[in-house]
Amino acid sequence: GAGVSQSPSNKVTEKGKDVELRCDPISGHTALYWYRQSLGQGLEFLIYFQGNSAPDKSGLPSDRFSAERTGGSVSTLTIQRTQQEDSAVYLCASSLEGVGTEAFFGQGTRLTVV
Amino acid sequence: RKEVEQDPGPFNVPEGATVAFNCTYSNSASQSFFWYRQDCRKEPKLLMSVYSSGNEDGRFTAQLNRASQYISLLIRDSKLSDSATYLCVVKGVQGAQKLVFGQGTRLTINP
Numbered sequence: 001g002a003g004v005s006q007s008p009s010n011k012v013t014e015k016g017k018d019v020e021l022r023c024d025p026i027s028g029h030t031a032l033y034w035y036r037q038s039l040g041q042g043l044e045f046l047i048y049f050q051g052n053s054a055p056d057k058s059g060l061p062s063d064r065f066s067a068e069r070t071g072g073s074v075s076t077l078t079i080q081r082t083q084q085e086d087s088a089v090y091l092c093a094s095s096l097e098g099v100g101t102e103a104f105f106g107q108g109t110r111l112t113v114v
Numbered sequence: 115r116k117e118v119e120q121d122p123g124p125f126n127v128p129e130g131a132t133v134a135f136n137c138t139y140s141n142s143a144s145q146s147f148f149w150y151r152q153d154c155r156k157e158p159k160l161l162m163s164v165y166s167s168g169n170e171d172g173r174f175t176a177q178l179n180r181a182s183q184y185i186s187l188l189i190r191d192s193k194l195s196d197s198a199t200y201l202c203v204v205k206g207v208q209g210a211q212k213l214v215f216g217q218g219t220r221l222t223i224n225p
Binding site: 031033035041042043045048050055056091093095097098099100101102103104105106107108 | 145146148156157158159160163201205206211212213214215216217218
C-alpha cells in the first residue's frame with residue numbers, strides 16, 4: 001500500500017491477556033517508530049528501529065512490552081499480561097534514512113484493556 | 115527537563131487572527147526539526163519542516179534559532195480549519211534518527 005498500515009485498528013482485550021499489534025511501513029522506509037498516546041496526552045516514544053535492529057528501546061514502559069522487526073519491513077509490538085493502564089492508541093511511523101526526512105504515521109491501533 | 119517543550123495551551127483565537135507557537139529543545143546536537151499537526155482522534159501529519167534560514171508555506175512560517183535552541187510557528191489569517199494540536203518534533207536527539215515529540219499545543223479558531 002501507499003501508506004503505513006496498522007492492524008488491528010481496534011482491539012479490546014481482557015486484563016492479563018497478551019496482544020500483538022502489527023505495523024507495515026511504507027516500502028523502502030528503513031526507520032520505524034512506535035509511540036503510545038493516551039487520551040488527551042502527547043505522544044510517548046516507545047522504540048525505534050533502524051532496519052531490523054533497535055538502537056533505542058528506552059521508551060518501553062516495562063518488560064511486558066517487546067517489539068521486533070523482520071526483513072527490514074513489518075514490525076510487531078507485543079504486550080504481555082495486559083493491564084488497564086496499557087489502554088491507549090498505539091501509533092507506528094516510518095521514514096527514509098537520514099536527517100531531514102519526515103515520518104509518516106499509520107492510523108493507529110486503539111487498545112482497550114477491560 | 116523534557117527534551118522538547120511546548121506551551122500546551124489551549125489557545126483560543128478569533129478567525130483571521132495571527133497566532134504564534136514556540137518550542138524549545140534541550141539537545142544542541144539535534145539535527146532536524148518539524149511541525150506536525152494532529153486533528154482530534156487522528157494520526158499526526160507533517161505540516162512543515164523547519165530550516166535554519168526559516169521557511170514559509172502559504173500562511174505558515176517556521177523559524178529556527180539554533181543558538182537559543184528554539185523553534186517557532188506562525189499562522190497568519192487563521193481559518194476555522196486550522197483548529198488542531200500542533201506538535202513540535204526534533205530528530206536526532208539521541209541516536210541517529212530518533213524522533214522526539216513535544217506535548218503539543220492545542221489551537222481552537224473561533225468564528
